[in-house]
Amino acid sequence: MTYVVSESCIKCKYTDCVDVCPVDCFREGPNFLVIDPDECIDCTLCVAECPAEAIFAEDDLPADQVQFTAINAELAKKWPTIVARKDALPDADDWAKVKGKLDKLER
Template sequence: MTHVVTENCIKCKYTDCVDVCPVDCFKEGPNFLFIDPDECIDCAVCVPECPAEAIFAEEDVPADQQEFIQINIEMNESGKFKNITKRKPALADADEWNGKADKLQYLER
């Protein structure tokens, strides 16, 4: 099993989760973080650190967020994105986007 970053991370990209990850399995897209499923050890320390509440264990991903399991895999397999190992500032308008619905259309791949 692995953990999955879901829709609420889009246009927020808080990186609190990155600081606590013991295996550095997060990768950074332009406006979204995702988890390398091959590196995640399923420790769950990132879950309570996410201010957007966007990280779930794969088996707990809400029904309306299931497509993010595949999105995390595809973004990882693209090879375009690098690991992020240290906290960075969130996107400038992250607090305005946190909690908004229907953000998938804004995902930059």
């Protein structure tokens, strides 16, 4: 099992999770982070650090978020590794609880 970044991260991109990851499995896109499933060691440290509550164990993803398993795997192959915390996007707090943001994902 791996951990998956879900829709709540879109247009937020808080990077608190990156600081605690012992294996640098996060990848950074323009307005979203993903977890590389081949690198994740299932340590759970990132889950509690995410202000948007966007990270789930693959088996615990809400039914409407299951597609994010494939999205994380796909984008992890394309996006660069992020290893240090950065500022969230400027309007992250406004977007954190918004639902239905998949169309806002910048690939």
